[in-house]
Amino acid sequence: MTAPLLEVRGLRATRGGREVLRGVDLSVDAGERVAILGANGSGKTTLLRAVAGLDPFEAGEIRCAGSDAGGDTRPDARPDARPDARPGLVLQQGALFPHLSVLQNASLALRVAKRLPRHEADARALAALARVSIARPDAMPHELSGGQQQRVAIARALALEPRVLLLDEPTSALDAAATAEVERTLVELSQAGIAIVIVTHDLGFASRVATRTVTIDAGLLAG
Amino acid sequence: MTMRTLVAAALAAVFAALSMAPPARADSTAPAEPPLRWGADPAGGAPFAFLDPADPARVIGFEVDIMEEIARRLGRTLELHRADWLALHDSLEAGRCDVLMNGFEVTDDRAAVARFGVPYFAFGQQIVVRRADAERVSSLEDLAGGRVAVLNGSASVDVLRDAGFPDEAILQYDDSLAPYTEVKLGRADAALAESIIAAYYAGSDPVLSVVPGTFAPGVYAAITRADDAELGEAVDAALRAMQKDGALGEILQRWGLYDDAQRAIGTGRGRAQDRIAESFGAASGEGARSGARAILVAVLEGAWITVLLTITAMPLATAAGLGLALARISPRRWLRRSAIAYTTLIRGTPLLVQIFLVYFSLPPLGQWLHASSPAAVQALLDPLGGAAFLTLPPLAVGILCLAANYAAYEAEVHRGGLEAVPAIQWDAARALGLTRAQAIRHVIAPQGVRIAMPAIVNDLNSLIKDSCLVSVIGVTDLLSVALGIGKARFSVPEMLVIAALVYLVLSIAGDLFGNRLERRLRARGFAPAAREKGAHA
Numbered sequence: 001m002t003a004p005l006l007e008v009r010g011l012r013a014t015r016g017g018r019e020v021l022r023g024v025d026l027s028v029d030a031g032e033r034v035a036i037l038g039a040n041g042s043g044k045t046t047l048l049r050a051v052a053g054l055d056p057f058e059a060g061e062i063r064c065a066g067s068d069a070g071g072d073t074r075p076d077a078r079p080d081a082r083p084d085a086r087p088g089l090v091l092q093q094g095a096l097f098p099h100l101s102v103l104q105n106a107s108l109a110l111r112v113a114k115r116l117p118r119h120e121a122d123a124r125a126l127a128a129l130a131r132v133s134i135a136r137p138d139a140m141p142h143e144l145s146g147g148q149q150q151r152v153a154i155a156r157a158l159a160l161e162p163r164v165l166l167l168d169e170p171t172s173a174l175d176a177a178a179t180a181e182v183e184r185t186l187v188e189l190s191q192a193g194i195a196i197v198i199v200t201h202d203l204g205f206a207s208r209v210a211t212r213t214v215t216i217d218a219g220l221l222a223g
Numbered sequence: 224m225t226m227r228t229l230v231a232a233a234l235a236a237v238f239a240a241l242s243m244a245p246p247a248r249a250d251s252t253a254p255a256e257p258p259l260r261w262g263a264d265p266a267g268g269a270p271f272a273f274l275d276p277a278d279p280a281r282v283i284g285f286e287v288d289i290m291e292e293i294a295r296r297l298g299r300t301l302e303l304h305r306a307d308w309l310a311l312h313d314s315l316e317a318g319r320c321d322v323l324m325n326g327f328e329v330t331d332d333r334a335a336v337a338r339f340g341v342p343y344f345a346f347g348q349q350i351v352v353r354r355a356d357a358e359r360v361s362s363l364e365d366l367a368g369g370r371v372a373v374l375n376g377s378a379s380v381d382v383l384r385d386a387g388f389p390d391e392a393i394l395q396y397d398d399s400l401a402p403y404t405e406v407k408l409g410r411a412d413a414a415l416a417e418s419i420i421a422a423y424y425a426g427s428d429p430v431l432s433v434v435p436g437t438f439a440p441g442v443y444a445a446i447t448r449a450d451d452a453e454l455g456e457a458v459d460a461a462l463r464a465m466q467k468d469g470a471l472g473e474i475l476q477r478w479g480l481y482d483d484a485q486r487a488i489g490t491g492r493g494r495a496q497d498r499i500a501e502s503f504g505a506a507s508g509e510g511a512r513s514g515a516r517a518i519l520v521a522v523l524e525g526a527w528i529t530v531l532l533t534i535t536a537m538p539l540a541t542a543a544g545l546g547l548a549l550a551r552i553s554p555r556r557w558l559r560r561s562a563i564a565y566t567t568l569i570r571g572t573p574l575l576v577q578i579f580l581v582y583f584s585l586p587p588l589g590q591w592l593h594a595s596s597p598a599a600v601q602a603l604l605d606p607l608g609g610a611a612f613l614t615l616p617p618l619a620v621g622i623l624c625l626a627a628n629y630a631a632y633e634a635e636v637h638r639g640g641l642e643a644v645p646a647i648q649w650d651a652a653r654a655l656g657l658t659r660a661q662a663i664r665h666v667i668a669p670q671g672v673r674i675a676m677p678a679i680v681n682d683l684n685s686l687i688k689d690s691c692l693v694s695v696i697g698v699t700d701l702l703s704v705a706l707g708i709g710k711a712r713f714s715v716p717e718m719l720v721i722a723a724l725v726y727l728v729l730s731i732a733g734d735l736f737g738n739r740l741e742r743r744l745r746a747r748g749f750a751p752a753a754r755e756k757g758a759h760a
Contacts, residue, residue, distance in 0.1 A: 052654050089654035095647045099669045109655035112665055160655065 004029045005195035006051070006087065006164045011060035013046055020046045021057070022219035028164065028195040033186060035210035036199045036221075043219045044199045048168050051197070052089040065163040087164035087197075088157030093173040096141040096149055096156070102129065103137035106156045114160070128159040132185050147178025151185055158189070165189065167198045171205050183209045259299040261290045262320035264308035264697075266707050267374075268399030269423045270478050271326045272303075274707040277514040279521035285478040286324050289343055289462075292470055296461040305617070305697035308397070309376055310579065312337060314697075315446060317586035318614060321454055323446040326417070328378035330441075338455050339444040341462045343471060345484035346417040347437025348382050351425040353406060357432035360413065363388075369412030370394055372402030379415045382439045400424055400710045403431060417441075419480055424713075442488060469493020518708055525704030526725050528618070532690040532700065533733070536625035537683050543626065544633025545672065549663060551638050562634065569631035575692050578624045582696045585620065589613025621693030629686055633679060640675030641667060673744050680737025687729050701725055 006028040013021040020043040028034050038044040049055040051062055064087050097105050106125035110116045116124070129137055132151040141149055150170050157165060167186075171179045179202075186209055190196050200206050206213055215222050263272045265282045272284035282303060294301040304320035311323050315337075328346075329339050352360045359365060363386045371388060373379040375395040383393050394411050396402050402414035403424045414425070418437045425431040445462070447455035465471040472493035475481040481492065550562035569577070593601060593610040604612045615623070644667050652662035694703035702722050709718030 049650075054650055054653055086656060089651075091647055091651055091654070094645065095651040097648065097651070097666055097670075099673065108665060109657060112661050113656040113658075156655070 005065050006197065007061075007063040008047075008051065009061040009063075011047065011050060011057055011062065013043075013050055013055070013057040015046060020219055021050070021060075023060070024216075024219070024221050026197075026214070026221060028197055030163070030193045030195055031190050031211075033190045033196045033198065033209055033211045035206035035213045036197065036216055037201065037203065037206055037213060038199075038216035039201070042216045044216045045168060047216065048089075048166050048197070048199045052087055052166050054089075086160070086162060087166050088154075088160060088162035090150070090153045090157050090165065090167040090170050092169045093146055093149060093153075096153055098141055100141075101137065102134060102139050102141065102144070102152050105141065105152060106137075106159045109156070109160055124161075125155070125159045128155040131155065131158060131189070145178060146174045147181035150174065150178070150182050154182075154185060154189075162194070164195045164197070167196070167200075169200055169202075170198065171200065171202055179205055256297070256299045258302040259290075259294045259297060259322065260302045260304050260320040261294075262304045262306060262311045262314050262323045263325040264311060265303075265305060266398055266694075266703060266710065267308045267325060268420065268710055270419060270480070274521075274704075274711045276708070276712040278517040279514075279704065279708040279711070280517065280524070285344075285474055285480060286326070288474045288477070289465075289471065290322075290324055292465060292474065293458055293461045296464065297457055305699065307695045307697065310583075310695065310697075312446070313583045315448060317583055318448075318590075318611060319586065321447065321451065322458055324443075326377075326443055327446055328417075328441045329444050330378055330381065333446075337446045338449045338452075339446055340455055341459045341466075342442035342444045342488050343462055343490075344419075344443040344475070344480070345488045346419060346441055346443065347484065348379055348415055348439040348441075349418040349421040349437050350434040351403060351406060351414045351416075351421050351431050352412065352434060353409075354430060354432045356412070357434070360434055361436075362434075362438075363415075366413050368392075370410075372396060372405045372411035372414045374399055374402065374416060374420075377416065378439070378441050379417075383415060398706075398710055400713070400715065403428070404715070406431060422479075440484065466490045514712075521704050521708060522701065522721060522725065525699055525701040526729065528699055529687065529690050529701040529726075529729065531618075532621055532625060532693065532698070533683070533687050533729075535622045536629060536690070537686055539622070539626035540629030540633050540682075540686075541637075541679055543630035544635075545637045545668065547630060547634035548637030548641055548671075549668070551634065552641060554659075566631040566634050569628055574624070574628050574689060575695065577628060578621070578693055578696060581624050581627075582617070582620045586611065586614040617693070617697045620696060621690075621698045625686065625690060625693065629682060632682055633675075636675045636678040636682065637671060639678070640671035640673075642671075643674045644670045676737075676741050676744060680734065680741065683733050683737055684730050687733055688726055701729075 004027040006026070008024055008026040011021050011024040012019065024043075024047055026034075026047075036044050036047065046055070050057045051064070097108065100108065103122060103125055106128055107118075107121040110121035110124055111118060114121070126137060129135075129152070132155045134148060134151055134155060136144070141152065144152065153170075154165070154167075170182055174182065183205070186196055186198070190211075198206070198210065263282075263286065265272050265274055267273070270284050272282055272286045275281040275283045291301050304314060306314045306319070308325065311320075311325060314320050315323050324343070327333065327337075327339075329342065333339070350360060350363070350366070363383070367387075370392045371383055372394040373383065373396070375397050380393060380395065384390075394402070394405060396405070399416065399420045402411065402416065405411040406414045407428075407430050414421070421433050425433050445458055447458060462471065466489050469491045470493065472481055472485065472491050475485055475490065476493070481490075486492070547562045547566060550558045553559055553562075589612050590610045593604060593612065596604070601609070604610075608614065648666055648670065649662060652666040657665065691700055691702035694700050694706075699707075705718040705722035706715065709715035712718075
């Protein structure tokens with residue numbers, strides 16, 4: 001048995017003086033699709049943002065595909081030496097960069113953060129877009145349907161070749177058909193060995209897409 | 224990137240403008256004598272130095288003829304340095320010109336701070352009233368209790384004060400024509416000015432009457448810098464020679480200005496001359512039609528300067544404003560505070576004051592910097608004019624001031640734009656591993672600028688009109704050209720209407736350009752960010 005791709009131990013986080021996460025443990029293996037359900041204010045978004053490195057946390061340990069962000073509570077200081085050490089993050093609809101084309105959205109981080117030459121960045125971005133079946137790299141985000149937009153957002157995260165993919169309410173603004181598109185894409189990705197964690201309050205979506213469902217309540221996870 | 228092209232275009236235009244403008248100082252290595260830079264305000268009025276009514280591109284006047292003759296005798300070419308009359312002395316002290324000759328009366332106050340040369344003209348004060356009052360008024364005493372209009376800062380002010388007029392009864396105007404207009408309109412009871420001004424502006428006016436007899440005699444003289452005695456003496460020598468050989472007398476006769484008072488200060492009559500003053504005819508009617516084309520050309524040239532000021536200053540202001548806005552949202556406190564201090568200072572003081580202050584403080588600042596630099600740095604500055612490297616031409620100073628001023632306003636506009644970018648965009652950029660600077664450069668700023676664009680276009684429209692303020696440092700923009708022509712042709716209201724119409728056309732063109740720019744940005748796929756909620760649980 002290999003080590004889990006994502007391992008969270010005893011995660012504690014405080015927001016606005018309130019302890020939102022009170023010792024969360026979570027372990028996700030390759031090929032798993034874990035849905036985290038919870039009411040508003042239950043701490044599910046806080047958990048995801050801490051794992052993604054967007055927000056600091058007070059105590060605990062986060063291991064992502066072998067890396068260790070534990071103890072370091074500065075969001076920008078995550079170790080990033082290995083290409084897959086940082087989990088990919090897909091936010092709610094509206095997180096695409098509206099002034100950049102689909103291809104530019106997917107290649108921006110490769111060119112700017114990874115400093116790859118343009119042709120290499122574009123090639124990797126196109127490969128990522130192909131994985132989510134997006135065939136219009138020159139389109140602007142607003143020209144795409146909601147489902148296509150979320151698939152571009154997934155491709156943008158995939159372009160950095162993460163082993164773990166986090167999604168924050170990915171279907172909150174989508175209709176049934178668009179939600180189904182996203183479901184299919186996530187299943188294909190997990191079959192290719194990516195560990196997927198989805199925060200959602202859409203029970204139907206969670207039940208259809210997840211291999212495992214956990215509930216977060218008052219800062220604690222319950223299987 | 225649109226922003227970058229705009230800035231590049233602006234810089235190119237600035238350089239074009241600088242290369243078009245006359246050099247601030249002639250190349251010191253050239254063996255030929257540098258041009259004699261004569262400071263005067265052609266907007267001040269006739270018959271000193273004013274725009275030719277028949278060809279507003281030309282400056283004419285008896286002082287033009289005198290200065291040309293002086294320059295000829297000194298073996299130098301003449302170069303006119305324009306500036307607001309009240310700013311001329313500062314221009315001289317700042318080294319922007321070498322000699323002033325523009326109706327400067329020799330007074331004790333002025334003689335204390337300026338080096339006056341040989342007098343070239345003797346005048347007396349003369350009263351002008353409405354024709355209806357002509358019988359009643361024969362001296363200043365008859366005007367007691369009334370209001371008298373004068374040229375701002377002229378000797379007439381002192382004459383009235385000495386005669387016991389309270390300050391509120393002395394109405395001061397920035398040019399020679401306005402006092403007579405005010406008398407006609409009834410806002411003033413009389414105008415007081417030197418006799419030659421009275422004769423020119425009121426002599427043939429059907430409503431006004433020149434009160435016979437002059438008083439409080441005085442003289443005009445050229446002014447040079449106290450530390451430039453060599454030039455002062457050379458100009459004096461040339462003028463004395465012109466008095467003796469009749470050249471000065473002939474010029475004054477040609478302008479109908481020679482009288483006994485001139486003989487009294489030693490100006491010989493020279494050969495008898497007809498009173499020609501050919502340009503005066505144009506103003507009174509028949510030459511007007513032939514002058515229309517020249518006026519159109521002059522107005523268009525003025526409009527071009529206004530356009531040039533706008534298309535250079537606005538992109539610079541937009542770029543600098545973005546820099547200030549980014550400083551405002553910086554995590555570094557000193558950067559935030561510096562940006563706040565700058566925008567507060569600039570937005571809290573009048574643009575007009577800023578233009579004057581920058582224009583007159585740059586040359587001494589340059590000299591000071593030059594003097595306190597090591598020799599190696601001085602050598603680098605030599606091709607740029609040495610100690611005069613900051614003595615920029617008026618147009619460049621105008622662009623600089625407009626850009627610096629509008630940058631403070633654009634900073635606020637950009638700040639609003641940057642803050643309107645949804646928080647989710649920051650999250651997305653950081654989740655992709657972009658640093659703060661990278662996120663700003665590639666994600667936040669491009670969107671913020673697009674959001675700010677309508678407000679920037681609005682400010683562009685306002686800059687087109689604010690640009691007229693730089694005329695105070697001698698930039699011949701649309702408004703100053705129109706006013707100059709209006710004063711020379713006694714048609715100020717008509718020229719103001721023409722200028723207003725041209726401003727309107729420019730402003731509409733600016734709006735069309737701005738709308739196109741906004742449409743293009745939208746075509747590049749930018750859906751208004753406000754509709755994309757970045758909130759998350």
